[in-house]
Amino acid sequence: QVQPVESGGGRVQAGGSLRLSCAASGFTFSRNSMGWFRQAPGKEREFVAAISWSGMNTRYADSVKGRFTISRDNAKNPVYLQMNSLRPEDTGVYYCAARGPLLMPSTRTDDYEYWGQGTQVTVSS
Numbered sequence: 641q642v643q644p645v646e647s648g649g650g651r652v653q654a655g656g657s658l659r660l661s662c663a664a665s666g667f668t669f670s671r672n673s674m675g676w677f678r679q680a681p682g683k684e685r686e687f688v689a690a691i692s693w694s695g696m697n698t699r700y701a702d703s704v705k706g707r708f709t710i711s712r713d714n715a716k717n718p719v720y721l722q723m724n725s726l727r728p729e730d731t732g733v734y735y736c737a738a739r740g741p742l743l744m745p746s747t748r749t750d751d752y753e754y755w756g757q758g759t760q761v762t763v764s765s
Contacts, residue, residue, distance in 0.1 A: 644736040649759030662736030663718035680732040690745030733758040
């Protein structure tokens with residue numbers, strides 16, 4: 641089964657940094673736009689960042705602009721989310737998702753076809 645696999649979550653103090661990684665098991669998402677979403681307890685899943693399959697186009701939620709950076713390596717596998725200046729409100733389960741081949745990055749959860757199981761990020765004040 642094709643599925644993204646997230647890693648790199650953990651607990652950090654406010655102001656700290658974490659880097660999340662997303663790779664595919666037995667598959668490569670080199671032709672897929674990828675997105676990161678997060679979900680806090682009692683809240684809906686929300687968009688964080690997305691990157692095109694080429695790596696040339698990125699999109700960010702206003703709440704993370706200037707603090708988070710999404711990237712992918714030259715081989716386009718895996719995809720990274722560098723998170724700096726973390727805040728307690730960044731706490732949640734972070735999910736990696738992939739769109740179908742050659743589609744542009746999107747902020748909408750419904751536009752993503754493949755989802756990982758998520759990795760927990762906890763930011764303490």
